Amino acid sequence: MEPFTLLTDFDGVWTDPLRELAAVSGFLTAELARFGGVDAARSVELYARFRADVMARPSEHGWRIDGRLVSYVDEDVFAEPTAVGQWIEAARCADTARLRAAILSEYPSVLAFLDHCYHSTCARFREEVPHDLTRGAERVLHWFLRERIPVVFASNAPFEKVAGWFACHGLQVADARDSEPGAAPLRAYGRAGKQCLGAAAESLVVGGREVPVDRPQYRAILERERAALVVGDVFSLDLAVPLAMRRARAPGAPRALGLMHLEHTPRWLLDEVGRGGVDYLVSHVSALPRLVNALR
Numbered sequence: 052m053e054p055f056t057l058l059t060d061f062d063g064v065w066t067d068p069l070r071e072l073a074a075v076s077g078f079l080t081a082e083l084a085r086f087g088g089v090d091a092a093r094s095v096e097l098y099a100r101f102r103a104d105v106m107a108r109p110s111e112h113g114w115r116i117d118g119r120l121v122s123y124v125d126e127d128v129f130a131e132p133t134a135v136g137q138w139i140e141a142a143r144c145a146d147t148a149r150l151r152a153a154i155l156s157e158y159p160s161v162l163a164f165l166d167h168c169y170h171s172t173c174a175r176f177r178e179e180v181p182h183d184l185t186r187g188a189e190r191v192l193h194w195f196l197r198e199r200i201p202v203v204f205a206s207n208a209p210f211e212k213v214a215g216w217f218a219c220h221g222l223q224v225a226d227a228r229d230s231e232p233g234a235a236p237l238r239a240y241g242r243a244g245k246q247c248l249g250a251a252a253e254s255l256v257v258g259g260r261e262v263p264v265d266r267p268q269y270r271a272i273l274e275r276e277r278a279a280l281v282v283g284d285v286f287s288l289d290l291a292v293p294l295a296m297r298r299a300r301a302p303g304a305p306r307a308l309g310l311m312h313l314e315h316t317p318r319w320l321l322d323e324v325g326r327g328g329v330d331y332l333v334s335h336v337s338a339l340p341r342l343v344n345a346l347r
Protein backbone atom coordinates (compact mmCIF):
# COMPACT_ATOMS: atom_id res chain seq x y z
CA MET A 52 0.00 0.00 0.00
CA GLU A 53 1.23 3.48 -0.81
CA PRO A 54 2.20 5.73 2.09
CA PHE A 55 -0.67 7.85 3.36
CA THR A 56 -0.43 11.46 2.17
CA LEU A 57 -2.78 14.33 2.94
CA LEU A 58 -3.33 16.89 0.18
CA THR A 59 -5.00 19.98 1.49
CA ASP A 60 -6.11 23.45 0.55
CA PHE A 61 -4.71 26.28 2.70
CA ASP A 62 -7.12 29.24 3.05
CA GLY A 63 -10.28 28.20 4.84
CA VAL A 64 -8.72 24.97 6.10
CA TRP A 65 -5.66 26.15 8.03
CA THR A 66 -6.64 29.83 8.17
CA ASP A 67 -9.59 31.96 9.19
CA PRO A 68 -10.26 33.73 5.89
CA LEU A 69 -12.90 36.15 7.17
CA ARG A 70 -10.43 38.83 8.34
CA GLU A 71 -8.70 38.81 4.95
CA LEU A 72 -12.08 38.90 3.20
CA ALA A 73 -13.09 41.90 5.33
CA ALA A 74 -9.87 43.63 4.24
CA VAL A 75 -10.65 42.97 0.55
CA SER A 76 -14.28 44.10 0.76
CA GLY A 77 -13.21 47.14 2.86
CA PHE A 78 -10.75 48.21 0.15
CA LEU A 79 -13.32 47.55 -2.57
CA THR A 80 -15.90 49.66 -0.71
CA ALA A 81 -13.41 52.53 -0.36
CA GLU A 82 -12.66 52.35 -4.09
CA LEU A 83 -16.38 52.30 -4.89
CA ALA A 84 -16.83 55.44 -2.77
CA ARG A 85 -14.10 57.13 -4.81
CA PHE A 86 -15.54 56.01 -8.15
CA GLY A 87 -19.11 56.81 -7.15
CA GLY A 88 -18.26 60.16 -5.55
CA VAL A 89 -20.16 59.11 -2.41
CA ASP A 90 -19.21 58.96 1.27
CA ALA A 91 -18.09 55.78 3.03
CA ALA A 92 -21.48 55.06 4.62
CA ARG A 93 -23.28 55.25 1.28
CA SER A 94 -20.65 53.05 -0.35
CA VAL A 95 -21.06 50.42 2.40
CA GLU A 96 -24.81 50.56 1.84
CA LEU A 97 -24.38 50.09 -1.93
CA TYR A 98 -21.97 47.17 -1.46
CA ALA A 99 -24.45 45.51 0.94
CA ARG A 100 -27.27 45.93 -1.58
CA PHE A 101 -25.24 44.51 -4.47
CA ARG A 102 -24.10 41.65 -2.24
CA ALA A 103 -27.72 40.87 -1.28
CA ASP A 104 -28.71 40.89 -4.98
CA VAL A 105 -25.93 38.40 -5.75
CA MET A 106 -26.63 36.19 -2.73
CA ALA A 107 -30.32 36.00 -3.65
CA ARG A 108 -29.36 33.83 -6.65
CA PRO A 109 -26.12 32.11 -5.64
CA SER A 110 -26.31 29.47 -8.36
CA GLU A 111 -25.85 32.26 -10.94
CA HIS A 112 -22.93 34.05 -9.33
CA GLY A 113 -19.40 33.39 -8.25
CA TRP A 114 -15.91 33.48 -9.68
CA ARG A 115 -16.63 33.63 -13.41
CA ILE A 116 -13.81 33.17 -15.91
CA ASP A 117 -14.46 33.32 -19.66
CA GLY A 118 -18.18 32.97 -18.99
CA ARG A 119 -17.91 29.84 -16.82
CA LEU A 120 -18.40 29.75 -13.05
CA VAL A 121 -15.30 28.17 -11.53
CA SER A 122 -16.70 28.51 -7.97
CA TYR A 123 -20.03 29.62 -6.56
CA VAL A 124 -20.45 32.68 -4.38
CA ASP A 125 -22.14 30.82 -1.51
CA GLU A 126 -19.37 28.21 -1.17
CA ASP A 127 -16.34 30.46 -1.68
CA VAL A 128 -16.00 33.57 0.50
CA PHE A 129 -13.26 34.98 -1.73
CA ALA A 130 -15.63 34.80 -4.71
CA GLU A 131 -17.88 37.36 -3.03
CA PRO A 132 -16.01 40.58 -3.96
CA THR A 133 -15.54 39.17 -7.47
CA ALA A 134 -19.24 38.36 -7.81
CA VAL A 135 -20.17 41.85 -6.56
CA GLY A 136 -17.77 43.34 -9.10
CA GLN A 137 -19.28 41.28 -11.87
CA TRP A 138 -22.73 42.43 -10.73
CA ILE A 139 -21.50 45.99 -11.20
CA GLU A 140 -20.14 45.05 -14.61
CA ALA A 141 -23.58 43.78 -15.65
CA ALA A 142 -24.89 47.30 -14.87
CA ARG A 143 -28.51 46.38 -14.27
CA CYS A 144 -29.42 49.53 -12.32
CA ALA A 145 -28.48 53.22 -12.35
CA ASP A 146 -25.98 52.81 -9.45
CA THR A 147 -24.11 49.90 -11.05
CA ALA A 148 -24.15 51.58 -14.47
CA ARG A 149 -22.56 54.75 -13.03
CA LEU A 150 -19.91 52.79 -11.13
CA ARG A 151 -19.13 50.64 -14.14
CA ALA A 152 -18.53 53.69 -16.33
CA ALA A 153 -16.27 55.27 -13.67
CA ILE A 154 -14.22 52.07 -13.20
CA LEU A 155 -13.78 51.64 -16.97
CA SER A 156 -12.35 55.15 -17.17
CA GLU A 157 -9.35 53.87 -15.16
CA TYR A 158 -9.19 50.14 -15.81
CA PRO A 159 -9.49 48.11 -19.02
CA SER A 160 -12.18 45.94 -17.42
CA VAL A 161 -14.04 45.57 -14.15
CA LEU A 162 -12.24 42.25 -13.67
CA ALA A 163 -8.85 44.01 -13.93
CA PHE A 164 -10.04 46.46 -11.25
CA LEU A 165 -11.11 43.53 -9.03
CA ASP A 166 -7.78 41.78 -9.50
CA HIS A 167 -6.07 44.98 -8.42
CA CYS A 168 -8.28 45.25 -5.29
CA TYR A 169 -7.74 41.60 -4.41
CA HIS A 170 -3.99 41.40 -4.97
CA SER A 171 -3.06 44.72 -3.42
CA THR A 172 -5.18 44.10 -0.32
CA CYS A 173 -3.96 40.56 0.20
CA ALA A 174 -0.32 41.64 -0.21
CA ARG A 175 -0.84 44.47 2.33
CA PHE A 176 -2.69 42.11 4.67
CA ARG A 177 0.31 39.78 4.69
CA GLU A 178 2.56 42.72 5.58
CA GLU A 179 0.28 43.78 8.42
CA VAL A 180 -0.41 40.44 10.11
CA PRO A 181 2.35 37.90 10.84
CA HIS A 182 -0.15 35.11 10.12
CA ASP A 183 -3.85 34.32 10.35
CA LEU A 184 -3.68 30.58 10.97
CA THR A 185 -6.67 29.08 12.68
CA ARG A 186 -6.42 28.10 16.34
CA GLY A 187 -4.25 25.03 16.84
CA ALA A 188 -3.13 24.72 13.21
CA GLU A 189 0.53 24.36 14.19
CA ARG A 190 -0.26 21.65 16.75
CA VAL A 191 -2.04 19.66 14.05
CA LEU A 192 0.96 19.95 11.73
CA HIS A 193 3.25 18.79 14.55
CA TRP A 194 1.02 15.71 14.87
CA PHE A 195 1.47 14.94 11.16
CA LEU A 196 5.23 15.38 11.54
CA ARG A 197 5.35 13.03 14.54
CA GLU A 198 3.26 10.44 12.69
CA ARG A 199 5.46 10.82 9.59
CA ILE A 200 2.45 11.49 7.38
CA PRO A 201 3.37 13.83 4.51
CA VAL A 202 1.22 16.93 4.10
CA VAL A 203 1.00 18.64 0.71
CA PHE A 204 -0.68 22.03 0.43
CA ALA A 205 -2.22 22.96 -2.90
CA SER A 206 -3.30 26.58 -2.71
CA ASN A 207 -4.19 29.38 -5.06
CA ALA A 208 -2.36 31.69 -2.65
CA PRO A 209 1.35 32.32 -3.34
CA PHE A 210 3.81 29.76 -1.93
CA GLU A 211 5.33 32.50 0.25
CA LYS A 212 2.06 32.94 2.12
CA VAL A 213 1.79 29.27 3.10
CA ALA A 214 5.49 28.90 3.95
CA GLY A 215 5.69 32.30 5.67
CA TRP A 216 2.71 31.80 7.94
CA PHE A 217 3.88 28.36 9.13
CA ALA A 218 7.42 29.70 9.55
CA CYS A 219 5.95 31.92 12.31
CA HIS A 220 5.65 28.67 14.27
CA GLY A 221 9.09 27.39 13.25
CA LEU A 222 7.62 24.94 10.72
CA GLN A 223 9.44 24.50 7.42
CA VAL A 224 7.44 24.05 4.23
CA ALA A 225 9.28 23.11 1.04
CA ASP A 226 8.25 24.29 -2.43
CA ALA A 227 6.52 21.22 -3.88
CA ARG A 228 7.53 22.16 -7.41
CA ASP A 229 11.21 21.98 -6.44
CA SER A 230 10.96 18.70 -4.57
CA GLU A 231 9.85 15.14 -5.23
CA PRO A 232 6.77 13.77 -3.47
CA GLY A 233 7.89 12.46 -0.09
CA ALA A 234 11.16 14.43 -0.17
CA ALA A 235 10.05 16.70 2.69
CA PRO A 236 7.31 16.18 5.29
CA LEU A 237 5.60 19.49 4.50
CA ARG A 238 5.43 20.72 0.90
CA ALA A 239 3.28 23.33 -0.82
CA TYR A 240 2.18 24.29 -4.30
CA GLY A 241 1.41 28.01 -4.45
CA ARG A 242 -0.70 29.51 -7.22
CA ALA A 243 -2.05 26.04 -7.90
CA GLY A 244 -4.37 27.24 -10.66
CA LYS A 245 -7.40 25.37 -9.34
CA GLN A 246 -9.60 27.89 -11.11
CA CYS A 247 -7.97 27.34 -14.51
CA LEU A 248 -10.18 25.32 -16.83
CA GLY A 249 -9.10 23.30 -19.83
CA ALA A 250 -10.75 23.12 -23.21
CA ALA A 251 -12.91 20.09 -22.44
CA ALA A 252 -16.27 21.14 -21.05
CA GLU A 253 -16.40 18.28 -18.53
CA SER A 254 -18.44 18.85 -15.42
CA LEU A 255 -20.13 17.16 -12.48
CA VAL A 256 -23.58 17.98 -11.17
CA VAL A 257 -23.56 18.20 -7.39
CA GLY A 258 -26.52 19.41 -5.38
CA GLY A 259 -28.11 20.67 -8.59
CA ARG A 260 -25.08 22.81 -9.50
CA GLU A 261 -22.89 22.19 -12.50
CA VAL A 262 -19.23 22.20 -11.52
CA PRO A 263 -16.49 22.13 -14.20
CA VAL A 264 -13.89 19.42 -13.54
CA ASP A 265 -11.50 19.93 -16.43
CA ARG A 266 -8.85 21.78 -14.42
CA PRO A 267 -5.55 20.52 -15.81
CA GLN A 268 -3.19 22.38 -13.46
CA TYR A 269 -4.82 21.03 -10.32
CA ARG A 270 -5.25 17.59 -11.84
CA ALA A 271 -1.51 17.38 -12.60
CA ILE A 272 -0.79 18.08 -8.92
CA LEU A 273 -3.21 15.37 -7.78
CA GLU A 274 -1.74 12.87 -10.25
CA ARG A 275 1.78 13.65 -9.09
CA GLU A 276 1.08 13.49 -5.34
CA ARG A 277 -1.32 10.50 -5.26
CA ALA A 278 -2.76 11.56 -1.90
CA ALA A 279 -5.05 9.23 0.04
CA LEU A 280 -7.11 12.08 1.49
CA VAL A 281 -7.95 15.46 -0.06
CA VAL A 282 -9.39 18.23 2.11
CA GLY A 283 -10.71 21.66 1.14
CA ASP A 284 -13.33 24.25 1.99
CA VAL A 285 -14.54 25.13 -1.54
CA PHE A 286 -16.02 22.11 -3.28
CA SER A 287 -15.70 23.48 -6.81
CA LEU A 288 -12.04 24.46 -6.46
CA ASP A 289 -10.73 21.78 -4.10
CA LEU A 290 -12.83 18.64 -4.33
CA ALA A 291 -14.62 18.44 -7.67
CA VAL A 292 -11.53 17.28 -9.62
CA PRO A 293 -10.46 14.59 -7.13
CA LEU A 294 -14.09 13.39 -7.00
CA ALA A 295 -14.23 13.15 -10.81
CA MET A 296 -10.90 11.29 -10.80
CA ARG A 297 -12.19 8.84 -8.21
CA ARG A 298 -15.39 8.22 -10.16
CA ALA A 299 -13.30 7.52 -13.27
CA ARG A 300 -10.89 5.32 -11.21
CA ALA A 301 -8.10 7.50 -12.55
CA PRO A 302 -4.50 7.09 -11.35
CA GLY A 303 -3.75 9.34 -8.39
CA ALA A 304 -7.39 9.60 -7.31
CA PRO A 305 -7.78 9.86 -3.53
CA ARG A 306 -9.57 7.30 -1.39
CA ALA A 307 -11.36 9.93 0.69
CA LEU A 308 -12.57 13.52 0.38
CA GLY A 309 -13.18 15.88 3.29
CA LEU A 310 -15.08 19.17 3.11
CA MET A 311 -14.43 21.78 5.78
CA HIS A 312 -17.66 22.66 7.54
CA LEU A 313 -17.51 26.45 7.80
CA GLU A 314 -20.22 28.80 8.96
CA HIS A 315 -21.31 29.56 5.41
CA THR A 316 -21.02 26.04 3.91
CA PRO A 317 -24.22 25.87 1.83
CA ARG A 318 -27.00 23.34 2.12
CA TRP A 319 -26.52 22.05 -1.45
CA LEU A 320 -23.12 20.74 -0.36
CA LEU A 321 -24.03 19.60 3.15
CA ASP A 322 -26.88 17.49 1.74
CA GLU A 323 -24.47 15.65 -0.57
CA VAL A 324 -22.00 14.51 2.07
CA GLY A 325 -21.80 10.70 2.29
CA ARG A 326 -23.85 10.16 -0.86
CA GLY A 327 -21.02 9.10 -3.12
CA GLY A 328 -19.59 12.60 -3.40
CA VAL A 329 -17.74 14.13 -0.49
CA ASP A 330 -17.21 11.52 2.23
CA TYR A 331 -16.62 13.58 5.35
CA LEU A 332 -17.43 16.93 6.88
CA VAL A 333 -14.45 18.26 8.82
CA SER A 334 -15.52 20.50 11.69
CA HIS A 335 -12.07 22.06 12.17
CA VAL A 336 -8.49 21.34 11.19
CA SER A 337 -7.96 19.89 14.69
CA ALA A 338 -10.36 17.07 13.70
CA LEU A 339 -7.97 15.86 10.97
CA PRO A 340 -5.82 13.53 13.12
CA ARG A 341 -8.87 11.51 14.11
CA LEU A 342 -10.05 11.29 10.49
CA VAL A 343 -6.61 10.24 9.28
CA ASN A 344 -6.38 7.59 12.00
CA ALA A 345 -9.71 6.18 10.89
CA LEU A 346 -8.56 6.00 7.26
CA ARG A 347 -4.98 4.76 7.34
Ligand SMILES: [Mg+2]
Pocket residue numbers: 060061062063064283284285
Ligand atom coordinates in the same frame (compact mmCIF):
# COMPACT_ATOMS: atom_id res chain seq x y z
MG1 LIG B 1 -9.89 27.54 0.48
